[in-house]
Every structure is written in structure tokens, then in C-alpha cells.
Amino acid sequence: MVIVFKPGAPAESKAKMKANLERQGFQINEINGVNMTIFGIIGDTSALDMNMLRIDDAVEKVMRVQEPFKRANRAFHPADSVINVSGVPIGGKKIQVIAGPCSVESQEQVTDVAKSVKLGGATLMRGGAFKPRTSPYSFQGLKELGLDYLKAAREETGLPIVTEIMSADKIERFVEDVDLIQVGARNMQNFELLKELGKTNKPILLKRGLSATIEEWIMSAEYIMAGGNENVILCERGIRTFEHYTRNTLDLSAIPAAKKLSHLPVIVDPSHAAGMWWMVEPLAKAAIAVGADGLLIEVHNNPECALCDGAQSLKPERFARLMGELKGIARIVGREM
Numbered sequence: 379m380v381i382v383f384k385p386g387a388p389a390e391s392k393a394k395m396k397a398n399l400e401r402q403g404f405q406i407n408e409i410n411g412v413n414m415t416i417f418g419i420i421g422d423t424s425a426l427d428m429n430m431l432r433i434d435d436a437v438e439k440v441m442r443v444q445e446p447f448k449r450a451n452r453a454f455h456p457a458d459s460v461i462n463v464s465g466v467p468i469g470g471k472k473i474q475v476i477a478g479p480c481s482v483e484s485q486e487q488v489t490d491v492a493k494s495v496k497l498g499g500a501t502l503m504r505g506g507a508f509k510p511r512t513s514p515y516s517f518q519g520l521k522e523l524g525l526d527y528l529k530a531a532r533e534e535t536g537l538p539i540v541t542e543i544m545s546a547d548k549i550e551r552f553v554e555d556v557d558l559i560q561v562g563a564r565n566m567q568n569f570e571l572l573k574e575l576g577k578t579n580k581p582i583l584l585k586r587g588l589s590a591t592i593e594e595w596i597m598s599a600e601y602i603m604a605g606g607n608e609n610v611i612l613c614e615r616g617i618r619t620f621e622h623y624t625r626n627t628l629d630l631s632a633i634p635a636a637k638k639l640s641h642l643p644v645i646v647d648p649s650h651a652a653g654m655w656w657m658v659e660p661l662a663k664a665a666i667a668v669g670a671d672g673l674l675i676e677v678h679n680n681p682e683c684a685l686c687d688g689a690q691s692l693k694p695e696r697f698a699r700l701m702g703e704l705k706g707i708a709r710i711v712g713r714e715m
Contacts, residue, residue, distance in 0.1 A: 379426060380441045380453050381417040387436035392417075395434060407454055414438070418454035445639065447596045449603040450610070455641040461609050463581045464538040464557040466501050468611055469643035472714045473704075474672040476540050476558075476645070477697060478504040480687035482524035485531075487679065492531040494694035495677050499701040499715065502558065503528075503537040504674060508544045509686060510564050516686070525555055532557075540583060540674075546574040553580050563587050563615055563650075566598050576605020583674075585613045585647070592632055596640050612636055612644045613674060614665075616651030625653025625690070628661055633668045645672035649690045655681070658692055659700050666707045673704075 383392060392415055396406050399419060407418035419426070428440045443453050460469035468474050477495035482488045482505040492503045507524025509516075520527070528539045538557035543549065544565070552559050558581045565571055566587035575582055582602055586595045599610045614633060616626025628651035636644050648661035662673050677697045681688035692700065701715070708715045 379419040379423040379428075380443055381419065381431060382438045382441075383415045383417075383436050384438045385413040387415060391434060391436035395431075395436075407449060409455055411457070416454070416456070418443075418448060418451070420448045445593065445596075447593070447600040447640070449608065450596050450599045450640045450642055452639060452641045457641065458637075459608070459641045459643060461581050461611050461643055463502065466538055468581075468645070469671050471712075473666060473670070473708050474502060474645075475500045475701065475704075475715070476502040476504045476672065476674045477677045478540075479506075479678045479684065480649075480676050480691065481506045481509055481685050482520055482527050482541075483685050485527045488527050489531045489534050490679050491677055491694070492535045492537055494679065495697060496535050496537055498677075498694060498698035499705075500537065500675075500677075500697075502540055503531060503535065504540040504560075504676075505531070506686070507541050508548070510542070510544060510562055522551070525551065529555055543571070543575075546571050549574055549578065553578050557581070558583050558611070560613075561585060561598075566590055566595065569598075569601055572598060572601035573605055576602040576607045578607055579609065580607070581609040581611065582607065583611045583613050583645075585615050586617065586629075586632070588618045588626070590617070592635050592639070595632075596636065596642075599640070599642060610642050611671075612640070612642050613647055614644065614651075614670075615647035615674075624651070624657065626651050628652065628665075630664055630668050633665065633670050637669055643671040644669075645674055646670045647674040649674070649676040649687070649692075653687075653690050655690055655692055655696075658690065659696075659703075662700060662704060663707050666704055666713070667711060669711070675700075 405420040477500040509519035540558040542560040560583040619627040646665035676691040678691035681691040
């Protein structure tokens, strides 16, 4: 349930109502805007009489929220959220691009790619240290050593780093060393991991699950936010359909849908969606056109020899050219890069 107060409503009226609702066992998510205050009531509100709440002259309107997610719901938080990742704002007018190799392979490789993508215009660097793979025989990443290489590349370039966490026992290390913790598609509904991440204040990049609905995706964000961490960024990376030509099917409709339902920023990963480098460019452009707040693009300096996902990686020169083209599309839709 959402209570919207009239502009200039007395502070004592709001405090009295908040105290009364908390005595009844409800949690209150209070949003204070320039002209009005909104209370998001979290709990079983089925027994609350909306008409009794409306009696207070300070109340503008009372609405029931039908969706099961509350903190992530736009009704609870009408303005778009902007998540600060080590000084880089994700959300708002500026579109951010995260770029780098699928897997960290060596110190030289990840540092060289980081320098290239920064020169091309990326504002954050990605790289997989722990790699979830379909086959147990595939390259699984350099793990802790990979994190060390990413930290060194950040030191060299100044780019905040984004990498994927696989289990809750690594949270302490990730909180200390990583700027934006990625939860991969396979862990989107690893609820115990999400709960533990909710106890941190670290920004979380939450990828949509392989076959997840939009509501399930946002509900996973709710798990993190319910623990107190509201620094969540959604990432559409393609879903599994009957089509086998591409690696996944990029659901571009999910971007405006998620932004209508939720206030959280939404970015797009065209690399994992397509699985083919030559599709990354048009899909990235389409993502910006439909309202994405950022992109996650794989870039490798030698994709033919990559240990993981070389087929979907752009070379640095193609990435730089794409960034120039994306700036034009961003301007058309009233955004900046």
C-alpha cells in the first residue's frame, strides 16, 4: 500500500501516522520529494482500511500495490534511482558502458583491454574471475588471482571493476575489492546469496535468469533490497526461447517494461544475448533507443584465442567505433554518453 501526502503536509501528521502503522507491525519506506512525501507500507495490508487512512486531512491519496515487489516498485519510489558505483552514476541522463573481456586470462591481457576500452569511452571495466560454465571441463576462471589482476588494472586505468560472484563465502572479499558485484543469470534465484548481498551496501548488478519472467527478475532484486541494500541495477542479457540461431533471445521489451514497473536502472548485455560479435553492435544501438541506462559489452584484444566467449567479443577498434555511433543515438533520445 502507498500513502501520498499533500504538498506541505505537517510533519507531525506524518510522524503520527508512521508511528501508528509501525505499532501495527508494518515497515514504512518513506520517500521525501521536493513537494510531497510518500509512505510505502510493507507487510500484510489486507486488513488496513483505506478509508480510515484517508480521514487524515494531510493525505492526498491511498493506493494498493498489486505487485509482490514493494521496495523495487515505482509506486513506492516514483523517481528513477541513480546508483553510484565508485563515482560513476548509473541511471539518470547519462548512459554508462561497462566493457572488457569475458574472462581474466592474464595481468597483461586484462590491463591492455582496460586501457583500450577506457580510450574508447567505457566508464567501467568488466572481467570474469570466477566463471560459471555449462561444462565442468571448460575454463572456470583464475578465481582469486583474477581478482588481483582486475585490481591491478583498476590501479592502472582508474576504471571501477565489475565481476561476478558465485557464492556467499566470497562476499567479504568482493565487498573489499570489487566496485560493482555481478550476480549472474544462473544465480538470479539463489535466494540465500541474494539475502547475504542484501546485508551489504555494495552496488549489485543483477542479471535476468535464463527463463525468468520480468516479475521474477524484479522479485530477485526485492530480495536484495529487503535486506537493506537498495543499490541494485538490473541487467537484461537475453532469455532462452525455442530459437537456436542466437545464443539467447534479447528481450528488448523488457527494458521499458522493467522501467515502468520499477525505479531501478536497467542495462543491457548484447554480447551474451547474441553470442556473435557482429550482432552486438545493432543490438547495443537498439538497447539505447528503447531506454537502457547502460551497456555491458565484451571486448577482447585477441578474441580468436580467447579462453571464453571469443566469438561474441568485439576487438578494441570496433568497440571504439561503436561508441562513436552510440553517442549519436543517445542524443536522439535525449541522453548523453
